[in-house]
Amino acid sequence: MKQQPEAFHPNSTAALADPVLRSNFRGAMEFLRNKRRTAFAGVNTEEGDFAALSRRGEAIKQRCLQQLPELLEQLEQNCTRNGIQVHWAETSQQANEIIESLIRARNGRKAVKGKSMVTEEIGLNEYLGDRGVDCIESDMGEFIVQLAGETPSHIIMPAIHKDAGQIASLFENNLEDTPYTEDVDQLIGIGRQQLRERFQHADVGITGVNFAVAETGTLCLVENEGNGRMCTTVPPLHIAVTGIEKVVAQLSDVPPLLSLLTRSATGQKITTYFNMISSPRKPGEQDGPEEVHLVLLDNGRSQAFADEELRKTLQCIRCGACMNHCPVYTRIGGHAYGTTYPGPIGKIVSPHLLGLDATKDLPTASSLCGACEEVCPVRIPIPKLLQRLRVESNHAGTAEGIVRGAGSGRKPLEALVWKAWAWACRHPAIYHRGASLAAHGRKLFRFLPSRWKTQRTMPQPAQITLHAALKNRQRRSATPCPQEKIS
Amino acid sequence: MSARENILNRLRNGSASHPAMHRNAAHDACGQISHASNVSITTDRMRQQFIELLRANHAQVMETDDLGLAESVVTCLQELGITQLMGSEEVRFLLGEQGEMPIQWQPWPTKGNDAEKKETLFSRTPAAITTATAGIVETGSLVLIPSATEPRSLSLIPPTHLVIIRERDLYPDLENYIAHSPWGLSMPTNIVLVSGPSKTADIQQTLAYGAHGPSKLVVFLVS
Known part of the structure; x- marks a missing residue:
């Protein structure tokens, strides 16, 4: 059977819209979580x-x-x-x-x-x-x-x-x-x-x-x-x-x-x-x-073995507990991942088997809630490894980029935005000017094109920048005023 | 270079670049399941726990002694409506030659090729009896070590499996048993731990017995 991790987004959208699938997974995951909890409750060490x-x-x-x-x-x-x-x-x-x-x-x-x-x-x-x-x-x-x-x-x-x-x-x-x-x-x-x-x-x-x-x-x-x-x-x-x-x-x-x-x-x-x-x-x-x-x-x-951090991936004994406790897996099921090993462990194993270019969406399909790490019987730090793979996905040819397909998740526009941000942070005058411009044009933010908006309300910058707010406060506290109570 | 050399070289290079992982064998000791309490519990409590766990896993357990063993086996088979039993000569002797028994003793098929033997086992053997080398109390498991006289199929293919285990062969847990095991580093062809009849929960998490192995497991615990 051909593995298709590239189709993760359409697959998960389809899975979320399938009520029978969702109810089957929800029931099964609850069953397995309860069984596991009972099994460890009686362990005396x-x-x-x-x-x-x-x-x-x-x-x-x-x-x-x-x-x-x-x-x-x-x-x-x-x-x-x-x-x-x-x-x-x-x-x-x-x-x-x-x-x-x-x-x-x-x-x-x-x-x-x-x-x-x-x-x-x-x-x-x-x-x-x-x-x-x-x-x-x-x-x-x-x-x-x-x-x-x-x-x-x-x-x-x-x-x-x-x-x-x-x-x-x-x-x-x-x-x-x-x-x-x-x-x-x-x-x-x-x-x-x-x-x-x-x-x-x-x-x-x-x-x-x-x-x-x-x-x-x-x-x-x-x-x-x-x-x-x-x-x-x-x-x-x-x-x-x-x-x-x-x-x-x-x-x-x-x-x-x-x-x-x-x-x-x-x-x-x-x-x-x-x-x-x-x-x-x-x-x-x-x-x-x-x-x-x-x-x-x-x-x-x-x-995976060649890198001390990624080597922890190989500790896995394939129990599936991370899947049973994963809020993402429970909702989209195993097929959406398009890989042999689904769920949290699949997200950190598959990039080594198939390359990060094919699997670059998988490490991002996590809220990093940490439930997987909490239940892992061999204590694999899955969220940390997911973050590491996200870095690998964005950086090729650096010390981090050792996984096959590293750097394939890099988007030129995103990289440019971050570069500009870093530059602005090093130039206070430009930064304050930009921040004040954003505060003034805050009403326009909701017109920005972004996938963020499909599920959430677009945030707006504050009316006054933090910098300006602090400045005002310093000005006020220069004149005598009642002591602020520290609780 | 061969695949073997390529793989080993890659792993050796990986090891060389990270020589010190911050662990050593001594670290393993933490979190060891405490045996102290297990070892000190009385034989009676061990027996009780062993029986309870086996029963919880849907095995039938009959407590008996050397004199009552043959009768227990017969009663059990009669209740199950089984008239034919396969087992080794040793077990047949143990059960007193079956002189009076209303059961047809079925020896392991020594004649014929493998295909014919398989046909006998799959189609014409309703039940088989074996001995267990040891019992693991912590999990309620029987340790079977198949041999030339008690082949592997005996405890696997017939739908009903009867097992004789002696109370003195109970060990508190698997680690303890392995530490006492007589085989050292040259292991028998096959060792299998059996903790109940064959089962599956693959359909809608509903437990069903008799998936592929025996659907009925009867344990005779001999004091």
Whole structure:
């Protein structure tokens, strides 16, 4: 599916005008926020709260990122020792080619996919589909979204934008012998039936990875449905794809991150399944894939890594809490962003994946209210990073301009206005003259052309400039007058 | 140069330009969930919490002992209307050879190729029983370590999954279990934590059980 962050403005306008979409998102976000709040209310830590736990999560991720190149090599070495074959991809194209060649080598035609945002990022379904490999999404939400020819609108709950009625019609119209029903148990039963047949006959299972443990060469997957276990157990070939930032140093790093992830994402103490895979089927074992492969994907992540501030973007464990708490995301939904990763985290990740030229509207789509940072389980300073990206967007070729596409958001007129302002501020006579002119012509301001006016009242300069007001006051206080009371 | 070298070089250059991030491993210790209280709680309280959490996650829990285990399993299967059970020889022995049991014991299909085995598991196996290596009290989770005799599919494909766990194998939390784990750095092929029957809330946030894995999970806690 093509990513279109350039269409952010028209997309968000359309989303805001869709009452069903807005009510679906509002309900879902409220549900997820409440679940998360309850999940953290019962946590007893030495310091007593979420803040302490998230500080630990942040520390673990920062320590692991600090040793990222070494940990990736260690992961490769230990996976290889365990029999998991490791591949490296700099771009989406490379990752897709690697995956296709692995499937080709076994004459595979039928793939089942566990929920994985990174394979959405590289557009794997479309790539394989064009080359004759049928790739079916097996997470219930992803299955629904794929059937509708759409993309996920939330990284944890992909079909959050649809209600039961919409899904009932979708099933009725697209699946054989399926009557219309809004009963959720029945709908899930239909999905289960459809997909069990697929699992049984699949040639390859493709999944993401939540944590890759360097010291043991272990791939960890977090899920509730069991489709991830199906994809990694039933087909003879398992291909796991992950961004390079998902590596952690040791097994003991996993429990605190896992706890933060599930509580933040769905308000669960733990998900139904936590699956740790360390090798393909060993001699004597009765089932499991004969081959396991791990594809490590860069796709712009090393660019974020190169800058100490932007590197914090890579701390993300993809829980989606920032989306659930974002006033912008809650109103416009996930599709308006036009990127694989929507919401606050998407706004700081996507510029590295797609370039700032394509995504320059995203960092501005925020009120900087700070809710995302407050709930982030690994304490990513999202508002600060958004401001940094705004600077990057306006400055090319400076110390700040390190992100691909930096400077593309620069508008010549805006730049000129700021330059003139700075110049005027350094020349008091000109400044006062200008300020006094503005005060006199204040009534004319409402005729200025500006998008500001479409939603708000245009502000007017004061009748008297601050400078003149102070001057008057000094003149008055030179003559004796009652002491002003300081409260 | 290969993709591997390119990526690693870029990361190394990135590391070199910012050698000191203001963190070290010691920093991680802050915010550690307190185990002190967990460890000191009585076995009885641990058992109680473990059962409560599993039940809250829609698992059925039967408390039993070695002598009553076979009877508990039979009663449970009868209530569910299931007459056939797949499991390892070890578990069959544990349940007393099934001499008197009104249940047909179904061994793992050793004959046939993978496709035939899958057909048996997907279409002709209503229930399977496995053992759990450990239990995690904090989250109400069963630790399954599949093996040659208890393959991974047993706890995944049949719609009903029965698990035997011993009370002495309960650990306060996952960190504690990992610290005690006997496998060191060479991990088993697969370890899976199971905390209830398969579920999903992907349609309108409405919880439904039996998404892809077992829709029924019955835990036999043996004292």
